[in-house]
Amino acid sequence: MVLGWRRRKNNNSKLNVEVVIPKHFMCPISLDLMKDPVTLSTGITYDRESVEKWFDDGNCTCPVTNQIVRNFDMIPNHSLRVMIQDWCVENKQHGIERIPTPRIPISPFEVAELLIQVKASARGLDQYGCLELVQKMKRLGFLMERNKKCIVENGAIGALASAFDVFANDSVERNVSVLEEILSALNWMFPLQFEAHKSLGSKASLTCMVWFLKHQDLSCKEMSIVALKELLSFGDEKHVEALSEIEGVYELLVEFINKRISPTITKASMSVIWYLVSSSSHSSEKMKLAFVELGLVSSLLDIFIDSEKSLCEKSSAIFNSLCSISQGREKAYGNDLTVPLLVKKILRVSAITTDHSVSCIWKMCKFGEKDDERRVLVEALQVGAFQKLLLVLQVGCSDEIKEKATELLKLMNPYRVDLECIDSDYRNVKRSF
Numbered sequence: 001m002v003l004g005w006r007r008r009k010n011n012n013s014k015l016n017v018e019v020v021i022p023k024h025f026m027c028p029i030s031l032d033l034m035k036d037p038v039t040l041s042t043g044i045t046y047d048r049e050s051v052e053k054w055f056d057d058g059n060c061t062c063p064v065t066n067q068i069v070r071n072f073d074m075i076p077n078h079s080l081r082v083m084i085q086d087w088c089v090e091n092k093q094h095g096i097e098r099i100p101t102p103r104i105p106i107s108p109f110e111v112a113e114l115l116i117q118v119k120a121s122a123r124g125l126d127q128y129g130c131l132e133l134v135q136k137m138k139r140l141g142f143l144m145e146r147n148k149k150c151i152v153e154n155g156a157i158g159a160l161a162s163a164f165d166v167f168a169n170d171s172v173e174r175n176v177s178v179l180e181e182i183l184s185a186l187n188w189m190f191p192l193q194f195e196a197h198k199s200l201g202s203k204a205s206l207t208c209m210v211w212f213l214k215h216q217d218l219s220c221k222e223m224s225i226v227a228l229k230e231l232l233s234f235g236d237e238k239h240v241e242a243l244s245e246i247e248g249v250y251e252l253l254v255e256f257i258n259k260r261i262s263p264t265i266t267k268a269s270m271s272v273i274w275y276l277v278s279s280s281s282h283s284s285e286k287m288k289l290a291f292v293e294l295g296l297v298s299s300l301l302d303i304f305i306d307s308e309k310s311l312c313e314k315s316s317a318i319f320n321s322l323c324s325i326s327q328g329r330e331k332a333y334g335n336d337l338t339v340p341l342l343v344k345k346i347l348r349v350s351a352i353t354t355d356h357s358v359s360c361i362w363k364m365c366k367f368g369e370k371d372d373e374r375r376v377l378v379e380a381l382q383v384g385a386f387q388k389l390l391l392v393l394q395v396g397c398s399d400e401i402k403e404k405a406t407e408l409l410k411l412m413n414p415y416r417v418d419l420e421c422i423d424s425d426y427r428n429v430k431r432s433f
Contacts, residue, residue: 019094025084028064029054036102037081038074042067045077048102052146076104105146111154122163125170127178130163134181141188148188157189161196161205168208179208180216183223190230200231201239210246218262225256225268232275240279243272244287254294257303270314277321288325297322297331304341312349316356323363332364333372339364339379346388347395354392355401361385362404365411377412386412 027034027047036048042062046054054063055072062069081101088098114137121130137156141148164182167175186192192200199205212224231239243249256269273296276287300315300322307315322328332338342357361380365373380386389405389412397405 019091019096022087024080025087027051033099034080034084035099037077037084039077040069040074041071042069045080048074076102103143105144106140106150108150108154111151111156115155115159118159118163122166125167125175127167127175130167131178131181134160134163134178134185138181138185141185152189157186157193158195158199160186160189161192161199164208165199165202165205168202168204172208172211176216180212180220180223183209183212183220183227187223187226190226192230192234197231197234197236197239200227201236201242203242206239206243207246210243210249210252213252213256214248218265222262222264222268225265225272229268229271229275232272237279237281240276241281241283244276244281244283250287250290250294254291254296254299257296257299267310267314270311270318274314274318274321277318285325288322289327292322292325292327292331297328298335301335301337301341304345305337309349309353312345313352313356316345316349316353316360320356320359320363323360326367329364329368329372332360333368333376339376339385340383343380343383343385343388346385347391351397355397358389358392358397358401358405358408362408365408373411374415377408378415380408381412381415386416 021033025033027037027050028044029046029050032047034045034047037045038048038051039045040051040062042065044062044064046063051063051074055069060069061067081099085098085101088096092098114133118130118133118137121127121133137151141151160182164179164186167179167182172179186196186200206228209224209228212220216224228243232243253269253273256265257273260266273291277284277291279287297319300319303311303315304319319332323332339361342360345357346354348354361376364376368376386409389409392405393402
């Protein structure tokens with residue numbers, strides 16, 4: 001391969017310089033100068049980044065020999081790298097920069113040794129020793145992506161989650177520094193592995209994360225609420241029950257929704273609320289009622305007005321769940337924005353939001369008093385729901401939503417006489433107070 005550089009000799013003339021890269025300095029995959037040459041078990045040398053991507057893409061053969069690679073160890077070819085660096089120095093006058101000496105990635109053995117020390121320091125409640133080890137692990141992870149991968153793949157999540165549980169069981173306030181550091185490390189290792197769920201889902205760990213939400217700074221709040229979201233996404237009802245029993249957790253989540261102190265906290269809080277109210281646990285109805293009494297229905301409608309897609313989807317899902325109980329529907333009936341906003345979001349945000357909006361209107365009509373049903377149907381007709389429901393059936397939807405939309409159309413039909421549809425594009429709708 002020949003690379004050409006043009007170097008100015010003086011103001012009136014130019015000198016063309018062509019530099020030939022020795023073939024054995026080039027990676028057989030990328031055909032570029034190797035920066036971190038490594039040799040596979042097949043004896044062929046590649047640039048580390050290129051061959052790692054080759055294997056990450058699902059290939060299991062040596063690109064040059066086409067042999068099946070059974071041992072994926074990559075041995076740094078130091079001799080070749082030094083030769084490439086010397087060649088770069090010799091051709092510096094032609095504009096070639098010397099490749100830096102690559103950092104040596106951490107090995108699975110080194111990770112195992114580090115985790116043994118983490119577990120030992122946790123058993124001995126040595127918070128300062130554990131703090132140093134976790135900080136070292138984070139530094140190694142931030143050095144290069146392959147270090148992060150190696151750390152995660154060799155059991156770090158389970159070990160750190162276990163250590164978090166041990167220190168939280170001892171004392172949150174006494175061990176706050178090491179607990180924060182462990183949670184920070186876990187945040188770049190998500191999604192959680194199975195073995196970490198038991199430790200992070202313990203009463204002590206959950207109480208610790210809620211304590212962080214109450215008392216720590218914004219960064220720690222973000223780490224804690226994201227960790228709770230990841231934990232509950234696993235679908236273990238025991239974790240849902242345990243979190244719901246911690247004093248003040250409902251108030252905190254609604255406060256985060258109302259104040260919107262951080263996009264990360266707002267989105268994660270919405271997810272946590274959704275996991276709570278949509279659970280199949282025996283206290284699900286109690287959770288819904290608690291959120292309704294804290295004014296969540298009105299808060300969700302405020303979010304509905306001007307939020308982006310993901311927040312609209314989450315708020316419509318939670319709103320739909322709260323409409324499953326009579327207290328939730330009562331709050332919805334009492335807010336003048338409910339029906340206009342639900343109709344507005346049909347076919348305007350996403351299929352998910354459309355489904356939940358149709359379901360909410362259906363529940364408010366199906367399970368309400370006769371007067372409430374009539375008022376919802378008339379108001380929905382006035383803001384264009386009939387035409388939108390017809391479109392929902394035409395563009396396609398699930399069988400469940402199709403049945404609900406069809407039933408709503410039948411319920412609306414008697415009220416269509418003498419009612420005119422008004423503009424359903426509520427550009428000037430403001431927040432409720």
